[in-house]
Amino acid sequence: MKNLTTRSFVTTLGLGLLFLVVTAFLPKENSTELPYNFVKGAVEFESIGELSFSPEGILFFGDTKGASIFALETSDSKSTTNEGINLGDVEEKIGQMMGAASKDISVMDMAVHPSSQNVYLSIMRASGENASYHIVSISKDEKITEVDMRNASHSTFSLSKTPARDATDRRGRSLRTNTITDIAFADGSVYVAGLSNEEFASGFRKVSFPFKKNESLSTLEIFHVAHNQYETHSPIRSFAPYLMNGESTILAGYTCTPLVLFPTSNLKDGDHVKGKTVAELGFGNTPLDILPFTSESGKQVVLIANSNRATMLVTGEDIAKQEALTTGLEGDSILKGTPYEPLPLSGVQQIAELNTEQIALLRRMGDGSLRLYSYPKSRLAS
Amino acid sequence: MLPDSLLIFVKHTSYLQRLASIFILGASLFFVGCGEQEQKSVQLKEPIIPEFAPEIHTSKNNTNVFVSGVFGLNYKAETDFSEFLSVFVIEDDSSWSEKSFPILGSYSYLANEGVLKFTPKYPFLESTEYYVRFDYNSIVQPPVYVEQPNMEFIVDYTFIISKNKTPVTFVKEVYPTTNQIPRNLLKFYVRFSGSMTEGQMLEHLKILDGKGEVVEHAFLEIPQELWGVNRQRLTILFDPGRIKRGMDLLSEVGAPFKIGKEYTLQIDKAWKDGQQRSLTQGFEKTFTIVEDDRTKPDRSNWTISVPLAESKEPLELHFNEPMDYALLNRVIIVLDDQKNHLSGKINLTQEESVWKFIPDNFWKAGSYTLQIKTILEDIAGNNLNAVFDVDLTDEQESVNRKKVFEFINLAFEVN
Numbered sequence: 001m002k003n004l005t006t007r008s009f010v011t012t013l014g015l016g017l018l019f020l021v022v023t024a025f026l027p028k029e030n031s032t033e034l035p036y037n038f039v040k041g042a043v044e045f046e047s048i049g050e051l052s053f054s055p056e057g058i059l060f061f062g063d064t065k066g067a068s069i070f071a072l073e074t075s076d077s078k079s080t081t082n083e084g085i086n087l088g089d090v091e092e093k094i095g096q097m098m099g100a101a102s103k104d105i106s107v108m109d110m111a112v113h114p115s116s117q118n119v120y121l122s123i124m125r126a127s128g129e130n131a132s133y134h135i136v137s138i139s140k141d142e143k144i145t146e147v148d149m150r151n152a153s154h155s156t157f158s159l160s161k162t163p164a165r166d167a168t169d170r171r172g173r174s175l176r177t178n179t180i181t182d183i184a185f186a187d188g189s190v191y192v193a194g195l196s197n198e199e200f201a202s203g204f205r206k207v208s209f210p211f212k213k214n215e216s217l218s219t220l221e222i223f224h225v226a227h228n229q230y231e232t233h234s235p236i237r238s239f240a241p242y243l244m245n246g247e248s249t250i251l252a253g254y255t256c257t258p259l260v261l262f263p264t265s266n267l268k269d270g271d272h273v274k275g276k277t278v279a280e281l282g283f284g285n286t287p288l289d290i291l292p293f294t295s296e297s298g299k300q301v302v303l304i305a306n307s308n309r310a311t312m313l314v315t316g317e318d319i320a321k322q323e324a325l326t327t328g329l330e331g332d333s334i335l336k337g338t339p340y341e342p343l344p345l346s347g348v349q350q351i352a353e354l355n356t357e358q359i360a361l362l363r364r365m366g367d368g369s370l371r372l373y374s375y376p377k378s379r380l381a382s
Numbered sequence: 383m384l385p386d387s388l389l390i391f392v393k394h395t396s397y398l399q400r401l402a403s404i405f406i407l408g409a410s411l412f413f414v415g416c417g418e419q420e421q422k423s424v425q426l427k428e429p430i431i432p433e434f435a436p437e438i439h440t441s442k443n444n445t446n447v448f449v450s451g452v453f454g455l456n457y458k459a460e461t462d463f464s465e466f467l468s469v470f471v472i473e474d475d476s477s478w479s480e481k482s483f484p485i486l487g488s489y490s491y492l493a494n495e496g497v498l499k500f501t502p503k504y505p506f507l508e509s510t511e512y513y514v515r516f517d518y519n520s521i522v523q524p525p526v527y528v529e530q531p532n533m534e535f536i537v538d539y540t541f542i543i544s545k546n547k548t549p550v551t552f553v554k555e556v557y558p559t560t561n562q563i564p565r566n567l568l569k570f571y572v573r574f575s576g577s578m579t580e581g582q583m584l585e586h587l588k589i590l591d592g593k594g595e596v597v598e599h600a601f602l603e604i605p606q607e608l609w610g611v612n613r614q615r616l617t618i619l620f621d622p623g624r625i626k627r628g629m630d631l632l633s634e635v636g637a638p639f640k641i642g643k644e645y646t647l648q649i650d651k652a653w654k655d656g657q658q659r660s661l662t663q664g665f666e667k668t669f670t671i672v673e674d675d676r677t678k679p680d681r682s683n684w685t686i687s688v689p690l691a692e693s694k695e696p697l698e699l700h701f702n703e704p705m706d707y708a709l710l711n712r713v714i715i716v717l718d719d720q721k722n723h724l725s726g727k728i729n730l731t732q733e734e735s736v737w738k739f740i741p742d743n744f745w746k747a748g749s750y751t752l753q754i755k756t757i758l759e760d761i762a763g764n765n766l767n768a769v770f771d772v773d774l775t776d777e778q779e780s781v782n783r784k785k786v787f788e789f790i791n792l793a794f795e796v797n
Binding site: 064065092093095096097098099100103104106108125126127128129131132144174175176177179196197198199200201231232233234237254256257281282283284285286288307 | 469470471472473474482483484485486487502503504505506507508510511512568569577578579580581582598599602603604605606608609610611612613615617619621622623624625626627654655656657658706708709711712757759763765768770771772773774
């Protein structure tokens, strides 16, 4: 009994100390303003699609149905080591928690938290009138947690400009939507690529962060010239901020499949900017995801996941020395420009940098299941 | 983990009070600790067998799971019911395993009615198999011991929600309605009579050639489908990489269609509407491929047919070629001489080559303007400013490219 008492006393003391620590960090009433002009409360979105993190761990997501982008505090800053991640049957496991069979779980996008290295996935549960949208995080110990949207520090920015006068349907509502195909944070701004369900036009936009209420939206017209001859206004499907010779650029994969480079300093509202076409990724193919990263030896490389081609690896050196494409394809070639190395990775749907040593891949496996796993950078590039 | 209630309690006190409360809490935990230890020292000789016979069922509208007949449950406010009542999703061709994660949700126990209730965090879905497992061994206090190996203290239940699935939704029309399609057609619009589900397009919509073979990778493949706001209209973009010029080989290999050949757009009836019902019937549109359209719509080919004053006759704009169905409905407006936007209905006729405007009010004599946004496209993606892909070596195309306007204004008089 004496032993028990001592143990309980120690436990009590421990709990007391824990309490002291917890209470000291509790926010006081009338707490100071949140950073980034955030407000705390329910995040009122209509859909969740593309994801991107800022280096500080702010999570951005695109809301196509609500024509908005959101910034969200994830409170997930615990740093970790460079070990990998591995989770099979991703849709099935998320579905088990959310009460849906794997067929009713669609993963829309993936992003990695820069310090915790938890992998964030945007999810559509069910479809049609039952569809709902969620973000889950997956930790290296295979724990799946849903991000709480009922009470989060966040801010939002509307992408719908004051609409010019449009004719509308009988209910007074236009049927036009602008699907957000990719978003990325770079140099204090969020870049948003969009694809309209009506006019076919380049809809690339830039919003500075923290979001300001009255800021106008920069609409950037990025054209690319193929073979020094044809200029199209095709929309961007996937892009990534990319540093070339110290200059901030955007490396963009267009829906008509060229890979195009343009400096961000040239981007001004309403301007007609021409990008340099550095490669053709082939017809009947769509670039799904683009990831630039630094190899172990400090070389810049770019990984490109494709809808109907193998995942490709391109070196920064080759991109830098590639002249703008001026000639058509020759012989049986389907690709042109910057040389690339095809990787034995088919079915890759999403790629993201996990840490300095690993890439995170979300891949559709041969048996139809979806697997999240890490791949050492050293196996991709020296 | 500290319960939320304790944190809230502490939040509203001063630091001095906090220290006092820590002391009080510490002391109470000390006593609780002692009490728990003493309780564990009780040894049971005989297992106690529960007297209740639980039954599992779902609520009428399938929003909750109930276990009834659970009287005299020994529980505390902090009891975690998920330890003995769990609901699982069962995948097709598989069964429950101990590795499965249970569905997230909340629990409540109505002691007087002997009912334990589970409410899932997200609603149960139709056509999904759910498995409920109530393991009440651990809730019987004191626990039943292993001396009774044949005793089953598990009840389970499987359910699938199915509703009357009489199909009601159908394909109303596919645009462009013309059967003469240029080889570089950029998009089709499919209009449904009701709202649909997302994510099934590539499964249920195909283009077949004259031999009935599927034309592979004809469409732009992106994870997001391009639905209108109400999910009744779907835009299908052809892969722009196969339409553009400048790749000589592509004109033979890349283009999805061959000039002079016949193709069929086929939509099967298994495509689910927004309430997971099949369509009432499939849909087919057969068309013939004609030459590429590489010219931008030319306003010198357009004619306006002007109505009479004091009538509600339509104003007609004839384009002399089929134009984009969705844009025709959105980007043309009529302004009076005071720049007021006239309200009215839009009708498209002659395979979307004629735009008609029927005003809500009678036409008054005076000057009017038809204002057309230059993003208006023909069916091959050429808009009023430029062709789909401008040939910069072509002097005319190149010069036009630099003159970018937002609108074209066409003036007309009503007499």
